[in-house]
Amino acid sequence: MTARHPHGGLENMEISNAVALVTGANRGLGRCFAEELLRRGAAKVYAAARNPAAVDSPGVVPLELDITDPASIAEAVTAAPDVSLLINNAGISTHTPLVTGDMAKIQLEMETAFFGHLNVIRGFAPALEANGGGAVLNVLSILSWAHFPAYGAYSAAKSAAWAMTNVVRQELAPMGIDVTALHVGYMDTDMADYVAASEKIHPALVAATALDGIQARVPEVIADEGTRRVKSALSGGLELIYPDLSTAG
Ligand SMILES: NC(=O)c1ccc[n+]([C@@H]2O[C@H](COP(=O)([O-])OP(=O)(O)OC[C@H]3O[C@@H](n4cnc5c(N)ncnc54)[C@H](OP(=O)(O)O)[C@@H]3O)[C@@H](O)[C@H]2O)c1
Known part of the structure; x- marks a missing residue:
């Protein structure tokens, strides 16, 4: 799937020969990933879902996988031994603040x-x-980079996942495995069904942008301008992301 570069690196990642596995592929962004991978000629796409019967994208291989259940993960690894591209997409958003919210x-x-x-x-x-x-x-x-009580648990978990991503990228590099982070704001999926349409980006566009990034072997894909602005504000004062701090004290 990847061509060895003469100097030991890897050239562009070939999605057309990849065997991909997408978690949470029955709806939302995961479904868009699975369908775009097939459009780009992936050899096989495992559409992993807690309920594989809910997978109805044509051409994919449904696979049962609950990412919070180690036994389910072990079964999926056995059932899909040929995977060369893993899309960790599955997610939840419970809108839980950290001090008063349900632990x-x-x-x-x-x-x-x-x-x-x-x-x-x-x-x-x-x-x-x-x-x-x-x-x-x-x-x-x-929300890996901007943190508010309404998304307290989600932000903390995505921020931890950002750190994890940066570490596993270094651990997996010697095995010839690239790791790409995708950061994105509101998308038009069930998870953001309460958000006005004008504030949301289409998940199919996000999937295509992310796959372009994987193909180009970039470590980080930022899918929209709002997310790009927050990333650049990280190097400024905290009040750039938390304006209330500028009026404090
Ligand atoms: N929507 C946004 O505005 C937004 C913005 C930034 C990042 N994201 C991220 O984008 C990813 C996809 O979210 P989405 O917007 O497509 O949300 P979604 O429409 O709510 O879909 C979430 C998917 O994750 C699956 N899932 C949840 N828990 C799982 C588990 N334990 N094991 C396996 N699958 C599980 C769901 O399966 P079931 O159908 O079984 O529930 C569903 O397929 C998530 O990582 C999310 O955090 C979303």
């Missing part, structure tokens, strides 16, 4: 966005390496 929901956000994605990577890394190296994409968020 079980805070833990579930961490079990999903941090431990879930990490366990999927740990499960599939040996296969990715054995299949000649490949790529992993972690779906993160604008």
Whole structure:
């Protein structure tokens, strides 16, 4: 799937020969990833879902996978030994603040966005390496970088997943596996069904932008201008992201 560069690096990642696995592929962004991968000629696309019967995209291979269940991950690794491109997409958003919110929901956000994605990577890394190296994409968020109580648990989990992404990129590089982070603001999916349409980007566009990034082997894809602005504000004062701080004290 990837061509060895004469100097030991890898040239562009060939999605046309890839065997891809997308988590949470039954709806939303994951469904768009699965369908765009097939459009780009992927050899096979495993559409992983908690309920594989809910997968109805033509041409994909449905696969049962709950990313919070280590036994389910182990079964998926056995059932899909040929994976060379892993899209860690599955996610939840429980709108839970950190001090007063339900601790079980805070833990579930961490079990999903941090431990879930990490366990999927740990499960599939040996296969990715054995299949000649490949790529992993972690779906993160604008909220990995900007944090508010209404999204407290989600932000903390996505921020932890951002750190995890930066570490596993270095751990997997010697195995010939690229790791790309995708950061994006509101998308037009069930997760953001309460947000005005004018504030949302279409998930099919995001999937296409992210796959372009994987193909070009970039470590980070920022899918929209709002997210780009927040990223650049990280190097300024905190009040650039939290304006209330500028009126404090
Ligand atoms: N929508 C946004 O505005 C937005 C913005 C930035 C980042 N994101 C991120 O984008 C990714 C996709 O979200 P989306 O917008 O497409 O949301 P969505 O429409 O709510 O879809 C979420 C998907 O994740 C699956 N999922 C949840 N928990 C899972 C688990 N434990 N195991 C396996 N699958 C699980 C869901 O499966 P079920 O159908 O079984 O529930 C569903 O397929 C997430 O990582 C999300 O955090 C979304």
